[in-house]
Amino acid sequence: VLTEHYGRSNQPGLANSADGAERANPTGGSRLSDADIVKASIGDPRRFGEIFDRYADDILRYASARLGSDLAEDVTAETFLAAFRARTRYDLSRPNARPWLYGIAVRQIGSHRRAERRYRQALSRVRAETVATDFSDRVADRVTAEQRRPQLAAVLSGLSRQDRELLLLVAWTDLTYQESAQALGVSASAVKSRLHRIRARTRQALAEADLAPPEKELATSAQENVEICHG
Amino acid sequence: MDEIRLFTELQPLPPLDAPRIREAARARLAAAMSGPVPIRRPGVRRVAMAGAVAVAAAVALAVTSLLPGSHRPGRSFSVVKLADGYITVTINQLDDAAGLQQTLRADGVPANVYLGVPGPQWHPPCTFDPRIPTDGSGQQMLPRNLSLHWPNLPPLGTAFSINPSAIPSGDVLAIVLGMDPAANNANWPSGTALQLPADPSGTAIYVGMYLAQPSQQCPGS
Numbered sequence: 459v460l461t462e463h464y465g466r467s468n469q470p471g472l473a474n475s476a477d478g479a480e481r482a483n484p485t486g487g488s489r490l491s492d493a494d495i496v497k498a499s500i501g502d503p504r505r506f507g508e509i510f511d512r513y514a515d516d517i518l519r520y521a522s523a524r525l526g527s528d529l530a531e532d533v534t535a536e537t538f539l540a541a542f543r544a545r546t547r548y549d550l551s552r553p554n555a556r557p558w559l560y561g562i563a564v565r566q567i568g569s570h571r572r573a574e575r576r577y578r579q580a581l582s583r584v585r586a587e588t589v590a591t592d593f594s595d596r597v598a599d600r601v602t603a604e605q606r607r608p609q610l611a612a613v614l615s616g617l618s619r620q621d622r623e624l625l626l627l628v629a630w631t632d633l634t635y636q637e638s639a640q641a642l643g644v645s646a647s648a649v650k651s652r653l654h655r656i657r658a659r660t661r662q663a664l665a666e667a668d669l670a671p672p673e674k675e676l677a678t679s680a681q682e683n684v685e686i687c688h689g
Numbered sequence: 690m691d692e693i694r695l696f697t698e699l700q701p702l703p704p705l706d707a708p709r710i711r712e713a714a715r716a717r718l719a720a721a722m723s724g725p726v727p728i729r730r731p732g733v734r735r736v737a738m739a740g741a742v743a744v745a746a747a748v749a750l751a752v753t754s755l756l757p758g759s760h761r762p763g764r765s766f767s768v769v770k771l772a773d774g775y776i777t778v779t780i781n782q783l784d785d786a787a788g789l790q791q792t793l794r795a796d797g798v799p800a801n802v803y804l805g806v807p808g809p810q811w812h813p814p815c816t817f818d819p820r821i822p823t824d825g826s827g828q829q830m831l832p833r834n835l836s837l838h839w840p841n842l843p844p845l846g847t848a849f850s851i852n853p854s855a856i857p858s859g860d861v862l863a864i865v866l867g868m869d870p871a872a873n874n875a876n877w878p879s880g881t882a883l884q885l886p887a888d889p890s891g892t893a894i895y896v897g898m899y900l901a902q903p904s905q906q907c908p909g910s
Binding site: 511518526539 | 691692693694695696697698699700701703704705706707710711713714715717718719721722723769770771773
């Protein structure tokens with residue numbers, strides 16, 4: 459079950475299209491960039507609260523999607539506390555702090571690997587009963603995703619940790635490819651290359667599932683999940 | 690079909706209690722922004738409030754506990770004004786009501802801060818605003834957006850947030866801080882119902898607030 463909050467437009471070449479300063483300024487007036495606020499917070503620590511106000515919802519949503527609500531509070535708080543402590547090292551040439559914050563959040567999530575495995579495993583079991591009530595143009599993708607949930611969850615679990623972090627950052631946030639690269643500390647070309655590999659792997663998994671009898675397909679997927687998640 | 694898009698569709702819904710989680714995280718950051726990060730000591734017990742609490746007729750109270758070792762000389766409290774107008778107050782020690790009052794007023798809160806003295810003769814110093822509705826027990830029903838963490842305190846225990854814009858025009862916000870060294874409610878005015886701290890070694894701090902009419906004893910500015 460998804461909401462329109464997750465209508466993402468991750469496309470190559472859209473770097474900074476979702477810059478916080480532009481996005482949250484519907485009146486078009488001048489507004490400080492994230493870098494300006496971070497810089498100001500070095501002299502006046504309380505200013506860092508503005509960074510929290512801009513991005514807490516994004517980080518919380520991502521942390522919750524990765525780990526569940528029980529750990530979302532800790533990850534969200536620790537992300538901003540770590541960012542606050544590291545603000546003097548922020549690259550002020552980057553006006554948008556979201557990639558930086560997501561990068562910190564990814565590291566915080568990484569410290570909860572066991573919980574992350576459990577929560578990821580649960581992804582393959584959750585059903586979306588309300589999908590049919592959605593008449594947006596995304597309904598086809600949603601139906602396909604729900605029908606293929608076990609296979610997609612198996613692909614996710616089978617990825618390397620680095621590839622999985624990239625995939626979920628691209629799929630579950632509105633970071634551009636370039637911003638995702640910044641968040642993970644890799645090059646933009648590496649992001650494109652790894653996403654190409656992930657797409658191919660997903661296509662292959664779905665195609666193999668199409669060829670398999672339904673009973674065997676489900677049993678295999680479940681077994682894969684168990685083996686991977688308890689490894 | 691974009692395979693990445695399929696994974697997007699698998700993203701779980703945000704948690705239903707996202708606002709609570711957000712504000713709890715904000716309180717932790719606010720404490721860090723206000724100065725040295727509060728020391729987390731093993732064994733610190735936080736006390737949850739079990740039910741509605743009343744002082745005299747209508748003071749909303751919350752309870753928490755601090756170990757004696759959490760005292761930080763010179764930092765009795767911190768006040769952090771956030772971008773959305775909320776003000777987060779963290780109480781570290783009960784010894785500077787005047788300082789807290791002055792700081793809050795400078796940040797736009799028409800506050801009168803008092804240290805409560807437990808005892809049957811103690812009465813709230815400000816007169817309750819009769820325009821504010823009360824519940825069946827006589828406790829004021831404060832505007833819902835007056836305080837984000839009220840009466841449910843965030844994890845750090847002694848922090849709470851105030852929204853100055855939620856204070857009715859002309860009103861004064863009376864804040865009552867009290868300490869019960871015995872960590873029980875025996876010495877508090879009759880009619881006060883407090884949950885006993887779970888940790889008997891902790892010293893309970895009571896934080897109450899109510900909306901009052903301005904007066905000479907309770908000017909708010």
